[in-house]
Every structure is written in C-alpha cells, then in structure tokens.
Amino acid sequence: MVQNTQPRPRGRPRAYDRQQALAQARDAFWQAGFAATSMDDLSAATGMNRPSLYAAFGDKQQLYLELLERYIVAANQAIAVEFEQDQPLARTLTRFYRYALALYLPEEGPPRGCFLTGTAVSEAAANPQVREKLLTGLSGFTRALERRLRRARDEGEIEAQADPAALADIASAVLHSLAVRARAGDSRVALNATIKTAIGLICGSAQRRNARRASHA
Amino acid sequence: MVQNTQPRPRGRPRAYDRQQALAQARDAFWQAGFAATSMDDLSAATGMNRPSLYAAFGDKQQLYLELLERYIVAANQAIAVEFEQDQPLARTLTRFYRYALALYLPEEGPPRGCFLTGTAVSEAAANPQVREKLLTGLSGFTRALERRLRRARDEGEIEAQADPAALADIASAVLHSLAVRARAGDSRVALNATIKTAIGLICGSAQRRNARRASHA
DNA sequence: AGTGTTTTGTACCATATTGAACAATATTTA
DNA sequence: TAAATATTGTTCAATATGGTACAAAACACT
Known part of the structure; x- marks a missing residue:
C-alpha cells in the first residue's frame, strides 16, 4: 500500500x-x-x-475576495448538483429556494441574507474588483437557472414557446429579492409565499392556480 | 399682502x-x-x-437614518404620483422601472443601484434601526405596487383571478433585482430586458408574447 | 543535543477616526 | 456702538485601525 x-x-x-x-x-x-x-x-x-x-x-481585501470566490464556487457546485437531478422543475426550484432561504435565515442569530448581496453589493460601487466578482457570481447563478429552464422547455415541462433566458431573469430576481428581504428582516412566511408565487409563475399555466393564490402573511 | x-x-x-x-x-x-x-x-x-x-x-448614524427616511418618503411620493395617473398598467410599470433605473445608473460615475439596497442592506444584519427602516421602506414600495395591481384587476386590466399581493411580490422582486444588478455593474441592455420580461409576465396573457421573447443582451 | 524552519504572539508605529473644547467670526437687536 | 446669539474653523485628546518587526516557541531533520 x-x-x-x-x-x-x-x-x-x-x-x-x-x-x-x-x-x-x-x-x-x-x-x-x-x-x-x-x-x-x-x-x-x-x-x-x-x-x-x-x-x-x-490583507483584508485579499481575504474578502478569496471568500467571495469560495462562496461563489460552493454555490455553483450546490446548484449544479441540484439541477442535475432528474426531478420535476417545480420540485427543483422549490428545493433551490428553500436551500437559499435556509442559508439566509440561520437558526440562531439575526437574519443575514446572501453573502454576496449582503456584503459585496455595498462595496461594489467603489471597488471594481468586488463589483466584478459580484457580477460574475450573480450571472453564474442566472445562467445555471437558464440551462435548467431550457432543459425543462426541451423536455416539455414548460410551454415550448417559453423563453428560458427571460424566465431565468425572473427566477434570479426572486432570489435577489429573497436575499435582500431576508437580511431586511422580512418574515419567513412572507418569503415562502414569494417562493410559491414565483414557482407558480415560472412553471406556467399548469401551475397557474398556485400563482394566483399563494398564501400571504 | x-x-x-x-x-x-x-x-x-x-x-x-x-x-x-x-x-x-x-x-x-x-x-x-x-x-x-x-x-x-x-x-x-x-x-x-x-x-x-x-x-x-x-452623529453619523443619526444622519444616515435621516437620509434613509428622506429617501423612502421621496420614493413613496414619486410612486404615489405615478400610480395615481390614469395610464395603462403596462405603461405605468414601464415608467416606474425606467425611473428607478435612471436613479440607479447615473449619467456620470460608476453605477450605484438603489440607496436602500446598496447601503442599508449590508448594515441591516448588525443594526436593528437600519434593518427596521429598510424593511419599512421596501414593504412600502410593495404595498404601493399591490394597490396599483388591485386597481388594475378591479378595472379589468389584468385577469380577474389574479392575486395583487402575489404579483406585487414579483414586481418588487424585479425592482430589488434591478437595484442589486445595477450596482453590480450589469448592463443597461440586460436590465431593460428584465424590465420588459417582468412587465409582460405581470400584465398577463395579453402581453404574454413579450414575456417570451424579450430581447436579451 | 543541535540546527534550521515555520508559526506564534507581543510590541510597536503611523495614520485614521470620532468627538468635543474653544476662540474667532458674522449677524441681529437694543 | 455695544450686547446677545449662532455658526464657523482650529485645535486637541482618546481611541481604532492597518500593517509590520522581532523575539519566543514548536516542530523536523541530522
């Protein structure tokens, strides 16, 4: 040996x-x-x-940039694993948002939101390096969503005329909103309602009923 | 006199x-x-x-809280003025998002996003006063959107079964996303595409075609 | 044991930052 | 012109912060 x-x-x-x-x-x-x-x-x-x-x-900035990078890589890996699963789109998206929310609302301590939107966004205006990494991270998530939505369209899970890129924009927007609102102290119930609404809207008319009457806090 | x-x-x-x-x-x-x-x-x-x-x-914090308050009041007033207009929903939303984007992407200088999401979100986790004001501001915008969407439903602009609160959540999410992505340096073209997609999705099947094929950068 | 190597921990320096003290200044009122 | 008042601008003290120098400590190798 x-x-x-x-x-x-x-x-x-x-x-x-x-x-x-x-x-x-x-x-x-x-x-x-x-x-x-x-x-x-x-x-x-x-x-x-x-x-x-x-x-x-x-120094502090090097360490921070390294942490941003690691966070992005880890998130991309987790997303890739989840999106590779052979699960229905609605279920995948539910798990995707629930996983994010679990990260944003830790069991103990104040709500913290997303590491990127919670800490990098404020630095981004004055710090080009942070801005670049932030944009890379965010658009990476969006592209992953787009690939999954394209597959859903190709496999007939959503309407054939649906635009994966457009829907990915909306799906990403909901993620950004969850990140911001979680850190702002919005309630778990309200955030879960947004998730339900979003999934109903994205997954199309088959789920349209959910989109209309997701329970609100 | x-x-x-x-x-x-x-x-x-x-x-x-x-x-x-x-x-x-x-x-x-x-x-x-x-x-x-x-x-x-x-x-x-x-x-x-x-x-x-x-x-x-x-001190610094008092000044900052005062500025948050003024920003929120000014935004609410601008929104109220716009939403009171007797314009079609799609046009109102377009103007709403375009106005926000103009604020987020100044002519000169780096992109700055929204004052709330760009500066208050990062402080919110550690500072309860900021967190409270931030949540108040964000949910105020959402409520204004909800009122406008309720009117749109009552006046037959969108389907009668549509849920104004649910749609307002999505409309808000898009605003949050624009705020974050603008500060992250995303392109004006991409942000405008998201706006088009969102309005198509929110305004319903009459505009459904736009939702599917909004141009992407 | 002794030597070389890497990390630790203390100490230190220069600068940044907050916050206030206080005299100088510009105005109104008597 | 003198007094009262409110703001300005300088100065100062105390602390916070970023960053480094250097001796002590803990290990491997010989």
Whole structure:
C-alpha cells in the first residue's frame, strides 16, 4: 500500500485550521459587512492573531475576495448538483429556494441574507474588483437557472414557446429579492409565499392556480 | 399682502444649504456605503466642517437614518404620483422601472443601484434601526405596487383571478433585482430586458408574447 | 543535543477616526 | 456702538485601525 500520509511540514505547526478560519472570517464579514469588519474582528472571529492572518490570507481585501470566490464556487457546485437531478422543475426550484432561504435565515442569530448581496453589493460601487466578482457570481447563478429552464422547455415541462433566458431573469430576481428581504428582516412566511408565487409563475399555466393564490402573511 | 419673509435668525448665518448638504451626504453614503464613509468624507462632500455636521445632523448614524427616511418618503411620493395617473398598467410599470433605473445608473460615475439596497442592506444584519427602516421602506414600495395591481384587476386590466399581493411580490422582486444588478455593474441592455420580461409576465396573457421573447443582451 | 524552519504572539508605529473644547467670526437687536 | 446669539474653523485628546518587526516557541531533520 502506498504511503498516503503527507510528510509533515518543517517548522512550527499551525495553530489554526485553514478551512475553519476561512469559514469564521466569512461569517464575520457576513454579519457586519466588509467595511465594518476590522482585522481585529477577524482576529477574534478566527482565533488567529493579526500577523498570522496577514501571513495566511494577505490583507483584508485579499481575504474578502478569496471568500467571495469560495462562496461563489460552493454555490455553483450546490446548484449544479441540484439541477442535475432528474426531478420535476417545480420540485427543483422549490428545493433551490428553500436551500437559499435556509442559508439566509440561520437558526440562531439575526437574519443575514446572501453573502454576496449582503456584503459585496455595498462595496461594489467603489471597488471594481468586488463589483466584478459580484457580477460574475450573480450571472453564474442566472445562467445555471437558464440551462435548467431550457432543459425543462426541451423536455416539455414548460410551454415550448417559453423563453428560458427571460424566465431565468425572473427566477434570479426572486432570489435577489429573497436575499435582500431576508437580511431586511422580512418574515419567513412572507418569503415562502414569494417562493410559491414565483414557482407558480415560472412553471406556467399548469401551475397557474398556485400563482394566483399563494398564501400571504 | 402678508409678509411672507421669515425673520432672519439671530446669530451668524449658516454657510451651507441644509437640503443641499443632505443630498451631498446622501451621495457620499450612496457611493461608498455607510461603514466606509467617515465623518471626514461627509465633511468633504458637504463642505461643512465636522463640528457643524454634528451640530446640524447629530452623529453619523443619526444622519444616515435621516437620509434613509428622506429617501423612502421621496420614493413613496414619486410612486404615489405615478400610480395615481390614469395610464395603462403596462405603461405605468414601464415608467416606474425606467425611473428607478435612471436613479440607479447615473449619467456620470460608476453605477450605484438603489440607496436602500446598496447601503442599508449590508448594515441591516448588525443594526436593528437600519434593518427596521429598510424593511419599512421596501414593504412600502410593495404595498404601493399591490394597490396599483388591485386597481388594475378591479378595472379589468389584468385577469380577474389574479392575486395583487402575489404579483406585487414579483414586481418588487424585479425592482430589488434591478437595484442589486445595477450596482453590480450589469448592463443597461440586460436590465431593460428584465424590465420588459417582468412587465409582460405581470400584465398577463395579453402581453404574454413579450414575456417570451424579450430581447436579451 | 543541535540546527534550521515555520508559526506564534507581543510590541510597536503611523495614520485614521470620532468627538468635543474653544476662540474667532458674522449677524441681529437694543 | 455695544450686547446677545449662532455658526464657523482650529485645535486637541482618546481611541481604532492597518500593517509590520522581532523575539519566543514548536516542530523536523541530522
């Protein structure tokens, strides 16, 4: 059997776990936003001291951009897995929005919305790097939705004349709205009602009844 | 004729115009966000020195909350004026979204999106006062849309079985999406396509053709 | 044990930021 | 012209923040 244990690195071992520290830094940014989170906050959140933070992740902006990238990649992977499933469109979209909402409304603590819309949007106007990553992330989600809707159209799940790109725009808009409204403190009931309405509208006349009378809080 | 000139106040006259200073402070926040805007930035933007800023508007948060309030009131007034017009729903919605987009994409300078979603959303998770005002503002817009859609239904502009609250949710979602995507740097063409799609979808089967084939960038 | 290597943790510096104190200034009123 | 009043502009203190230098610590290798 091949030796699969890596040779341990030379010097003093790290006192932190890189993945865990990144997640903790992300949560700190997620709560307070980029500008309002200081290196001291990040130090406290990760348990690392500042020199270690700089050595491991560069300065605050580098770390933040890295976290944006990771969030986008993870979201795209989760979406890809879900959209590859051989499930009805309505069910897939329901799971898609429910998964997002679970992320936006954690069990404990204040509602936080989406990491991208909750923290990157405010920086985007003044910071081109953040703006670029944000747009890349958002349009990636939209394209994934469009591919799934195209498949739904090709397989006869929605009307043959439906425009996948147009419907993906609406489906994305609902996601953006959930992200904003969740962080704004809107109720879970109201957000779920929006999800129901959106799915009814997107999935077409077969589901039109739901679109008309989704329960509202 | 009654004397309508106010008696001038006692001491040294103000060197600034209050309304103008508020607008300049708002634009500073709008560009960089709340946390990234310092009192010095506000001082530079308004031309006032910091002691005058404190005397006139209180601390940074007080000033910001005041600006949120004014933005919400102004938007509600503009919406009320527009929605009172005796115009077809599709035309009203078109003007509504175009007006928003003009605000989000100024002629000069980087795209800025909506003042609420662009600056208040990031603060909302950690700041209950901002969160409350944000939710109030957003749900006010949604209610105005709902009233207009109810009128459209009652007057036969859209199907009698349509649910105004549900459609208002979608119409709001599109507004939120425009706000986010504009600040993220998405193209004017793409945003206009989303507007067309949304209006086609909301206004129902009479406009269904537009919903299917709105041009995409 | 001793040496080299990497990380940690303390200490430090320069600057940014908030907030207020206070004298100077510009105006109205007596 | 003098007094009262309100704002301006300078100055200052206290703290926050970003970023780094450097010695101590913890490991691998010889």
